[in-house]
Amino acid sequence: MNGDLLLVLGLLGICVGLFIVNRPRMDVVALLAMVALPLSGVLTIDEALAGFSDPSVLLIAALFVIGDGLVRTGIAYRLGDWLMRRAGSSESRLLILLMLAVAGLGSVMSSTGVVAIFIPVTLGIAARMQLSPRRLMMPLAFAGLISGMLTLVATPPNMVVHSELRRAGLDGFAFFDFAPIGLAILLLGIGYMLVARRWLGGNDRHEQPRPRLTLADLAQAYCLGERERRLRVKPGSILGDRVLDELELRKQYGINVIAIERQHRFRKLLLVATGNTELLVGDVLLVDLASPAIGLLGAFDELGLEPLQLSRSYYADHSHELGLAEVALPPDSSLPGKTIQQLGFRSHHKLNVVGLRRNHEALRGLLVDEKLKPADTLLVAGSWKHIHRLQGLSRDFLVLSLPAEVDDVAPAARRAPLALLSLAAMVALMVSGLVPNVLAALIGCLLMGLFRCIDMDSAYKAIHWQSLILIVGMLPFAQALQKTGGIALVTSGLIGLLGDAGPYALLACLFVLTAVIGLFISNTATAVLMAPIALSVAEQLGASPYPFAMTVALAASAAFMTPVSSPVNTLVLNPGHYRFTDFVRIGVPFTLLVMLVSLLLVPLLFPFQG
Incomplete structure (x- = not known):
């Protein structure tokens, strides 16, 4: 073991440790690694920055845009309504349809995004059917993870493995190469959850799930009615021709301006208030008072x-x-301890905090210096566009309840058929192989823009830059391990340990190793590290690389065992009222079943000698 390899392994160990403690953020750790490797002399600058030119990175970015187009056109929420109609009063039928719908949608867009969309939908359905969310949230998460096993573009690890094959001068996987195995695992997952839901509890009818409320219900739950006022700006008012930020109405008077009704020629406009909104004489302000008594104080x-x-x-x-x-506030949120004023919701997210519930009780007076606690829930007000954008910030926020009216206000709802057409065109191009996958995805994005399913600002904001930087920053480690002999060392160790046991034993070892590493770091980073090892093992055995590469990709998505092994699991932890042990109890047996199915099907579809 040479000095350069020890250095690379040391840097990798530090990165893994920082990933586990999640300090600093994973994308920052990846950037630090990208800087450290060329400074150490192990890689050149070109090698360290090669990830930025990787087609898989651009493909992943394009798929985020496609997914946001499906959200903006209301397709996901219409799917939830369809689920409710088709399920009727049958919990089993609902679970089957829910897992099929989430897996199907997640096969062409981010599984984390799909699960975030379906959480309020599923909570609403559970409320109407008087079911505990415990019986639906974990099947929702498992379906989101299984969706990554259905198509090439379903999850970043698949594209990382595909890219490693291409880098080795081999043909990559086709669009539907994952589908036979993924469909078998999906059917297994549905059958498993039909049985395992009984182990989750929640049969007591007195355990009422959180319903999907209307706007009126939310306003009543947070006691907004007694604080809402309509106020006209009179001639001579000191507010005329001044912007909200400089007035500091909330801080000085306890008056929070939510929106403004303004007469414009022959029609009335509604302007959602931001810090830069200028007030005019004659404007009607829709305000939320810190206390109902403010109007009595002059x-x-x-x-x-x-x-x-x-x-x-x-x-x-x-x-x-x-x-x-x-x-x-999710478990890893950085917001508890901050005051409502310090959140800067209006400046950062163009939304207003108008209510706060603590211990299931709404605070009747909302003070800007109120410090948040971990179990608090906030009520925010603003345009539907900015509320939808908040759904992507799963690190610090989880949009838990969207009112029923959201179904009618998708910003591009009328263009849903055109969004489906754009998606179908992208999939058709990928399946046919007429153009490379990345070009097919870019064509899909351009069609979404041409049909006005999404605008440029929304497209840029839809991209989860943290995921992209994580991939770009971790890719150089694979190159560094290759150059310093680390890949060869791990490969020879595996061959020496299990070579005589045959390729099936090596596949099982790769699956277990990938799944275990994925418990501590992201599945994308896991795939980056394990893909070259899988190809090297195949080369040493003189076998086809495809079964080994496929096994790593499948294992990277098999993050069922803990609530922190995937963002998908973390999202459902609170809405499902789960404990850590619930995931261990349900996830570990299912992971073993997935491994067995993979070991049976992968060699059949991708023979060791081919």
């Missing part, structure tokens, strides 16, 4: 505001433009 007269009649909640009057969403 603040309205001092500011030149005239109270107007409010017959019902202004959220109901403007439901197509103005929305509410309930937001929970």
